[in-house]
Amino acid sequence: MGKSEVLARVATDLERGHTHLAQQRLASLAVNHPDDLDLRLRRAAVYRRVGDWTQAGRWGFLAEDAPEAELAAFERAYPSPVARLGALRLTREPPRGLGPRALDRYLGLAERARAERRVPQDDDSGLLTCFVVTGGLLLVALLLGVGLWTSVAFVLGKVF
Incomplete structure (x- = not known):
């Protein structure tokens, strides 16, 4: 129409x-x-x-x-x-x-x-967020490493 x-x-x-x-x-x-x-x-x-x-x-x-x-x-x-x-x-x-x-x-x-x-933003939330995310990723990597180490030790302990 x-x-x-x-x-x-x-x-x-x-x-x-x-x-x-x-x-x-x-x-x-x-x-x-x-x-x-x-x-x-x-x-x-x-x-x-x-x-x-x-x-x-x-x-x-x-x-x-x-x-x-x-x-x-x-x-x-x-x-x-x-x-x-x-x-x-x-x-x-x-x-x-x-x-x-x-x-x-x-x-x-x-x-x-x-x-x-x-208008510029005067907050540092970007920096704080960066630290929190980095810390979280490091914690995940540490837990992954401990889990991998434990799994390998368990498998090798059973095999030998």
Whole structure:
């Protein structure tokens, strides 16, 4: 089924009050057209209609006139910039056709996500893990050697 046919069915579903079915149809289209801004805005409108501000903020994030309450709900649900950027499910950076406000919002999020990824980890758990694994392997090797020695001594003791 083509995109225009699915959108026609979405419109029919919404006229009948079948928002869940409309959400499913739009979700299937979004998988095949992840950077389509019109689909994102339609999806945000459906979520807005049912009162799901988090998802409305997620799918309306790239809208020029995205309501602040929805964007705040999206940010509360995905506190990490890396998680928010991933939740947008974009294949192109930045998406084409963004207005100036949406582009600034997107670029700001992308910059915060890059900064979050660069934060160094100050824990020494890697070194501790290395010592524990090495000690465990040495213990296994020691037990294997003792077992082998005991087995050989037992077999040789029985033979002679």
